[in-house]
Amino acid sequence: GENVEQHPSTLSVQEGDSAVIKCTYSDSASNYFPWYKQELGKRPQLIIDIRSNVGEKKDQRIAVTLNKTAKHFSLHITETQPEDSAVYFCAASVDYKLSFGAGTTVTVRA
Amino acid sequence: GAVVSQHPSRVICKSGTSVKIECRSLDFQATTMFWYRQFPKQSLMLMATSNEGSKATYEQGVEKDKFLINHASLTLSTLTVTSAHPEDSSFYICSAFRGSEAFFGQGTRLTVV
Numbered sequence: 001g002e003n004v005e006q007h008p009s010t011l012s013v014q015e016g017d018s019a020v021i022k023c024t025y026s027d028s029a030s031n032y033f034p035w036y037k038q039e040l041g042k043r044p045q046l047i048i049d050i051r052s053n054v055g056e057k058k059d060q061r062i063a064v065t066l067n068k069t070a071k072h073f074s075l076h077i078t079e080t081q082p083e084d085s086a087v088y089f090c091a092a093s094v095d096y097k098l099s100f101g102a103g104t105t106v107t108v109r110a
Numbered sequence: 111g112a113v114v115s116q117h118p119s120r121v122i123c124k125s126g127t128s129v130k131i132e133c134r135s136l137d138f139q140a141t142t143m144f145w146y147r148q149f150p151k152q153s154l155m156l157m158a159t160s161n162e163g164s165k166a167t168y169e170q171g172v173e174k175d176k177f178l179i180n181h182a183s184l185t186l187s188t189l190t191v192t193s194a195h196p197e198d199s200s201f202y203i204c205s206a207f208r209g210s211e212a213f214f215g216q217g218t219r220l221t222v223v
Contacts, residue, residue, distance in 0.1 A: 041201070041217070042216075043203060049211070089153060096142060096144075100155075101153065102153050103152075103153050
């Protein structure tokens with residue numbers, strides 16, 4: 001089955017700096033790569049996603065890049081704010097079945 | 111608003127009892143729903159795929175006789191944790207795709223005492 005690895009597990013950044021989280025996946029059939037933000041005890045919240053026919057996607061301060069050849073994708077958050085502090089999960093999907101990375105706890109220092 | 115609703119949000123049960131969790135798609139039909147389990151400070155792990163009108167597909171290591179899944183209609187899937195034990199205490203979340211995006215239920219915090 002699909003195996004998704006996510007790094008780093010924790011990330012502390014100064015407010016205003018950028019944060020980058022990287023994920024790799026194993027199944028070349030994966031075609032959908034969402035990123036979620038999850039607050040404690042809450043459902044995952046989609047922040048951005050990318051499909052296999054696209055290399056990069058941006059939405060305001062958030063961007064995702066995908067390298068299908070290398071089977072890795074990354075989340076970039078620019079101009080970080082305290083409210084960006086949360087746990088972030090990457091995921092890869094084959095036939096709508098999502099496999100999640102281990103998560104990254106992001107702390108934005110004021 | 112929420113498009114996938116899960117109930118209950120919290121449940122405490124005694125060891126040995128069974129607990130049923132419901133997952134509903136509110137404004138769309140979902141022939142397939144997914145059940146995940148999330149332990150504290152860990153990721154979401156897929157337990158099983160719920161298929162309307164047919165048997166669920168379980169991931170490796172998930173006991174199908176312990177985690178009973180029923181998908182009797184196009185908008186409802188249920189997960190029953192049978193003979194619950196303290197180690198089953200976890201956060202259970204369902205999801206369904208509407209179009210090309212996954213939507214998650216609110217999650218159910220199960221505590222077995």
